[in-house]
Amino acid sequence: MPKDQNGSPVFGLLPLLPILSVNFVGTLGFSIVLPFMVFLVAKWGGNAIIFGALASTYSAFQLIGAPFLGRWSDRIGRRRVLLISQLGTLLSWVIFLAAFFLPADALFEVDSGILGQFTLTLPLVILFAARAADGLTGGNVSVANAYLADITDEEHRAENFGRMAMSTNAGFILGPALAGILGATIYGEVLPVIAALLISVFAALLIAFGLKESRQQLLDYKPGMPNACKIFGQETKEGYKLSGCDETPAGDIMKIPQMPAMLAVNFLVMLGFSFFYVAFPTHSAIGLDWTVTDTGTFFAFLSLLMVLVQGPLLSALSKWVPDKTLVVTGSLILGGGFALLIWNQWAFVYSAGALIALGNGLMWPTFMAMLSKQAGDQLQGAVQGLASSMGAAASIAGLIGGGLLYTWVGSWVFVFSAVTILITAALTTVISRQIAPPSTFSAKSKSDGKS
Template identity: 50%
Template structure:
């Protein structure tokens, strides 16, 4: 990507394109999954991901045609090129159809029982962390060849195609919502209301899932505060994941190899905590307690990252693994229990869009931090090469 003409600001905007479009697409895909079935929406979403990676591959193969040169005091100097425009298009298409995680969560909530819900979300988190372990290693090996970025992107295209094939032939469709199931989303009222043969009627209508608007999610019983919590959790994660690499390079003086080892160790610890450790802890603690305990551990972990010590950083990721591994599957389990089977798609879509909003804010924080760093080096007459181009 170093020849595409962009600088660090453009790179940050490009990174924010995916969550920005996801912010729009996730609630719509979630709502449609409740109406027409989650398998169909998962298929559409993953086809969009496949097309997005195809366009991404095209961007790497087309000649670098300069369209316009820009020299701005705000955004710096960069060149708008044809591959850069195609990359923005690819990330936009992938983002607008990128509701596969939220719809997959809704599907898992639909097929899971209350007894094994947290364990199932723990298994999904383990799969994600294994992807974070295998993905960078595979990309690093493929990217080290003479073909550079082309092979990793081709691998992403193949993986996306395999995912589409698996959904078509292996995934069973979830049942669509029936009108008779609407009442199941509302808890039964106490029978004491019928004392003396007088029954009070609630002054509200239960929204039909097929006509449910996104704003209704914030009015559903026991759900209204969950998207806010989801946003705050993701905001903390995104600020950490986007700002820690800067701290590691400037404060801890780590190399790329040390950074890769660090994140591999973190992912391995997460797999351990979200697997056997979580299963044992769930036998003794409720999900609500685990959300609180995990959040406190996470808060302690983030405080430790302010120290410029490699030893303290590794102590912090142990706390990170335990805090997130106990908190996140328990939180997702509580969210799906409160939503029931009726509104899972739209609820997951809305909370996922809140996560996308947190991602945009976290990326903007990093862009601003990186830009201040750029200005500092500029004033000192020592501009780093990685701040001038992608």
Template identity: 50%
Template sequence: MPGTEVKSISIYPLLLVNFIGTMGLSLVLPFLIFLVERFGGNALIYGIISSMYPFFQLIGSPLLGRWSDIYGRKKVLFLSQAGTLLSWIIFFIALFVPAVALADVNSGILGSFVITVPLLLIFLARGFDGLTGGNVSVSNAYIADITEDKDRSKNFGKMSVSTNLGFIVGPALAGILSVTIYGEALPVLAAILISLAGTILIALYVPESLRCGLQAQTDINAEKPSSGPEKPGGCPDISAVKKQKFRDVMDLEHIPYMFLIYFLIFLGFNTFYTAFPVHAANDLQWTIAELGFFFSFLSIMLVIVEGPLLSYVSKRYSDTFLIISGSIVLGSNFVLLSFGNTYLTYAAAVLFAVGNGFMWPSIQSMLSKLAGKENQGLVQGVSGSFVSIASILGLIGGGFIYELLGSGAFIVSAIIIFIVSLLSLRLPSFDLPRNISEETTINEQEH
């Protein structure tokens, strides 16, 4: 049977690749705000630099997702990882370029900052990584290829666990490496080596997840015409896939609504992601090591929630219940952050882990079910575009809002996530394939 081979593909090589990629990124996150300020930037510039990745991902993600439907997931994953490797090399070069001032800005609205050559190179590095950064959407499509509906929340949870394990090891390693005589150069060099390892792993150990390769589909097309999008043996019609346009995704039932939820979640997240490092450095007076320790603590909590805890609750509650309840808890975390107290900040981290750990894998599971088999790459790619738009607005807006409101920026994030909670109340009405979680919930209600 055509599906048998797919089901036999192990998820663990992809999880290892994801862990390596996340660890490489998180090596740089704890000191990026300090690096930006040293090269002349401020919170606004930090937000703009952070937004370069999603801005160019807006262009690259749908294209790479579509290519993965046509040419296979493995090739596109390799291309994406190779782009990440090159971007870290450019970033590394920026550390050794003289900080020549190109523009000096002193504004009551924008704040005071200086544009220097190293900042421009960092802009370039993050932008190039974003252009080839379809790895998340393609990885999600890969998981959908090899996973049955009843296991999707659990496997997307495993993907999140591998991400958060990377965020545990990366910041901790950054804190150790950054205090050496080599400063920030050693963590960035480590990110280069880690990205190289990820590229090699994809080439050697990640198998293709699509049931039919391009050549096999071409052979089928030549033998027998078909009026539908799927060929004999369960293979998508490659000519039909090639004719699909990005706007066709918006005609799929319930998909635009899911994209709206995606957009709002990342708008709230990225407002927080820009404001929090600046808040930690300026208001909480944390050092690089303290910031790295916090991110590691947060990631440990996420691993606990998205691993054993999510595996337990996903068997008893539906995706929609976990999305609604998780978003309420997540919004409450941002309210706690606004008080600017270290103890409350760590309490907020626990709520963040529970809320995000329940909500996010469940949303990914719902989207993959609604997308259907033949549209996984394209739908995941276009969802990446909505993520990119939200990230651009959130990252730049987060820096701007923090300059105006300080820790009040977290209240803005809370409001956005609470809106997600309200919108999620409609999700139970969506017609989804029934999985074991939903059946268990129904049985519990009946008894």
């Protein structure tokens, strides 16, 4: 049974509420600008490819920052790194807000058969800078997952990762709804960005004052100096730092049994979803002729269904159905949902949304639980950081590639999402049914023959 920093047993929903709240608030701040981002890019001169490049900017800088933040959280604690990450997000919203007050004069124009037509303006450049600032400190997801793993026992791991996904999707329900309400005022898109900034301030305060550290800190020194206890004849025990716990090279992580296959699944899922996330907002505006409200309503519908699946449904199924079966079945359903999006009728689009919610709700939290279980106790931050880094690489490829593919083939880009997800279902079948965590010592310590 995991214990908190005071040595007390952790069980039930109550100890999860602080990290679930942090995750919910962070998602709310992001999702509140999601419905109108593509319209804002178009307003400032961009097209689908620029929108994809903008979305991939976050992932590109997360690729740099996430592994360091994950390993850092193993050393100095999850709470400190979460706070640093949230402060980076706060800075990014300040930069984002500044873009509204700059002239949208053309810096240069592009008219290409491959890239299409777009105009690069100063607000677009500032928008890219904002996403870069957020991405560089964007290890909050991986560190939050590591925090959850610290306080979760084996029996409730899939259930609790489902709750984490529920908090994410609850943010995605409320965010687009608030965007529709705030965006309809005379202040337009500025008010939702101000709201996102204020939400980020609240999230930082919540981490600073409402979140306890989940890990015992390793000593950086040998406390052998004379102290009052020794003077008065009291026995003291010396503390030692475990060899190999500071730095865990990616090569050592890949030596963990079945980790390469699991990280490949992580990469492919992120790739398939990135095709969807960049193409669907553009498709809703161009192919479906939807308004901001229509797009926000669809994402709210999608997120609401995910909450229902990742909550009561997954909680019940995880007690009876093996993790591997849930991941494979969810992947097959998810791939079918993406395939339905090639038809532009509302009935097909909302049916696709229902299948996407069901498939992702079963597959993704369960897979994250499997990944967490395989990482063990000492390598949670390092493994989650590497997974985030590989996910960021997939997002870069998917977001840029998705924009290009939508420009070339339209809604058929969703077939690429479907095929990618179906490959993950096949790959998951090679992962052993029983996932055993590695030793709490690092691979380096094992190779050295030391404990």
